[in-house]
Structure formats: C-alpha cells, structure tokens
Amino acid sequence: MTASGDEAIAAAEARAETTRARNLPLWDDLPIPNDTANLREGPNLHDACLALLPLVGVWRGEGEVDYPTIEGPYKYAQQLTISHDGRPFLVHESRAWLLDEDGNVIRPAARESGFWRPQEDDTIELLLTHNTGIVELYYGKPRNQTSWELGTDALIRTSTAKDVTAAQRLYGLIEGSLGYVEERAMMGQEMQPHSSALLRRVVG
Numbered sequence: 001m002t003a004s005g006d007e008a009i010a011a012a013e014a015r016a017e018t019t020r021a022r023n024l025p026l027w028d029d030l031p032i033p034n035d036t037a038n039l040r041e042g043p044n045l046h047d048a049c050l051a052l053l054p055l056v057g058v059w060r061g062e063g064e065v066d067y068p069t070i071e072g073p074y075k076y077a078q079q080l081t082i083s084h085d086g087r088p089f090l091v092h093e094s095r096a097w098l099l100d101e102d103g104n105v106i107r108p109a110a111r112e113s114g115f116w117r118p119q120e121d122d123t124i125e126l127l128l129t130h131n132t133g134i135v136e137l138y139y140g141k142p143r144n145q146t147s148w149e150l151g152t153d154a155l156i157r158t159s160t161a162k163d164v165t166a167a168q169r170l171y172g173l174i175e176g177s178l179g180y181v182e183e184r185a186m187m188g189q190e191m192q193p194h195s196s197a198l199l200r201r202v203v204g
Contacts, residue, residue: 019057022203024083035083035091038204043086048118051142052090055082055116055171057204059178062099063197069187075099076109078197080178082116090116092128126150126169133161138169147172163187167194176201 023038036042037058045053059080066073078096085091092114098106114128126138134157140150151168164186171180177200184194 019201019203022058024058024081024203033085035085037081037083040204043084045084046086046088048088048120049084049090049116051118051122051145052082052116052124052148054146054173055090055148055178056084057082057178057201059199060202061177061197061199062103063195065195067184067186067192067194068189075101075103076195076197077105078199079202080199081203088118092116092126124148124150133158134164136167138167140169143172166191174198 020038020040023041024035026034033043037056039045039053039056045056059082060078062075062077064073064075076096076098078094081091081093083091083093092112094110094112096109096111098109100106111131112128114126117125117127119125122141124138124140124142126136126140128136128138130136134155136152137154138150139153140148142148148171149169152166155164155166157164164184166185168183168191169180171178173179177198179196179198181196182194183191185191186194
C-alpha cells in the first residue's frame with residue numbers, strides 16, 4: 001500500500017474513533033429489525049445497496065442557501081440521517097435550521113424524508129417528500145464509488161407549495177465528510193444553484 005493510502009486509512013480510523021459506537025435510538029419491543037445508521041450494528045446491508053454504502057450514517061454540518069427570488073444568502077445547519085433495515089433501500093431523513101451570522105439558531109427550517117432505491121442496472125431512484133408541500137422523484141447513477149448525481153423525473157406540488165419545476169443534486173465524500181450541491185428551477189428561474197453544505201459524520 002502507498003504512503004498516501006496508509007494516511008487515508010489512518011485518517012478514516014481517527015474519524016471513526018468518536019462515531020463507531022453511536023447509532024440511532026433503538027426500540028427494544030419492536031418485533032422487526034430496527035433501522036441502523038451504523039454498518040457495524042444491526043442487519044447486514046442488502047447487496048443491492050452496496051453502491052450507496054458510504055452514505056449510511058448520520059451527518060451534521062452547515063451550508064448556505066441562495067437564490068435570485070430570496071433575500072439571501074442564508075446560513076443553515078443540517079442533520080441528515082441515512083439508514084437501512086436490511087432491505088434493498090436506504091431511508092433518508094433530513095432536518096435543517098437557520099443560523100444567524102454568529103452561528104446561533106434562528107428557527108427550524110426545511111425537512112425532507114424519503115428513500116434511496118438502487119436498481120439492478122445501477123440506476124438510483126430517490127423519492128423525497130418535503131414539509132413545504134413538494135414530492136420529488138429523482139433518477140441518477142453513481143459517478144464513482146464516492147459520488148452520486150441525480151435529477152428529477154417527476155415533481156408534484158400541493159396548491160400552497162412554491163412553483164418548483166425541477167431539481168438536481170450531487171452528493172460526494174470529501175476527506176470523510178459528505179458534501180452536496182442542490183440546483184433548482186423555480187419561481188420562473190432557470191436551473192441554478194440553490195443550496196450546498198458540507199456535513200461531518202457523527203454516527204457510523
């Protein structure tokens with residue numbers, strides 16, 4: 001193994017010192033497998049999800065949202081939980097909260113939940129439901145072993161939701177952290193960057 005390879009392994013081990021023993025809260029009276037965000041615990045990850053394995057965990061960090069139709073940019077913090085129960089999909093749960101310039105919490109912000117559903121041809125289906133009244137169906141594929149690119153194929157809005165017409169997302173691991181960029185076409189604007197964040201692993 002090369003020196004750089006040794007250094008990468010050592011860095012990963014150091015990061016795992018504080019996360020490897022943590023997991024989601026468990027229900028001891030649940031008659032079916034609990035979800036797990038720690039690959040060391042719980043049911044084995046389904047073979048169909050191996051291309052998504054690096055995503056499993058709880059991630060927390062900060063990002064920025066900016067768009068021509070809002071008075072931004074705004075800073076936000078986020079917790080993203082990606083877990084599984086041994087079946088051929090991952091569970092996606094995200095919570096965000098707005099921050100002021102000093103990093104203090106202003107209020108809760110966006111929430112989304114859904115599922116990553118890998119298919120036999122390496123296609124990834126990502127279904128997301130937002131608290132803002134939007135349901136999105138993304139399709140995409142892995143770009144490599146540590147990055148994934150997806151775009152909406154269908155989008156449903158309630159009568160009170162913002163006029164979002166399409167979205168794209170790029171997720172990738174950066175030195176052990178999970179970064180992403182989201183682009184949106186909405187409110188009469190063309191597809192362009194809307195939000196981005198860098199999240200560190202806190203579980204798994």
